Amino acid sequence: MSDIDRRLRELAARLTEWFNSSAKAARRRRADGATGMRRGTAEHVHRAASRMKDFRQSERGQRAASKLSDLRASDAAKKAEAALHDLRASDAGKKAENALADLRQREPVKKAEESARKVMHDLFTGNSGSSDTTSTKS
DSSP states (O other), rough: OOOHHHOOOHHHHHHHHHHHHHHHHHHHHHHHHHHHHHHHHHHHOOOOOOOOHHHSSSSSHHHHHHHHHHHSSSSHHHHHHHHHHHHHSHHHHHHHHHHHHHHHHSSSHHHHHHHHHHHHHHHHTTTTSOOOOSSSOO
């Protein structure tokens, strides 16, 4: 149990570090002019979506989808799913889940998530920079 606790603490520490660095990076990007970045990113997203659609329709993509389906239905996958379920139901898993929930309640994380949602919305709707990112924030 202590090994699992240690690993979960390490994971939580890495996630905290990542979230904090993501929040800092998001603030820098806003300061550097996020509109241009969104336009460039939107083009990349549309190209990637087009390539993904082409891949899914190809024979190679169809074979990959079939193999993935077979893998998901395999005994090993079912055992892994059961093990993950057991871990989530354990005390250590519940503690980790609570720690992550607490982490997501921190203000920098909330702001980073909201910023990411706005960017993704703009990308998928094709509105580059149309959301109000310059509004006054408290």
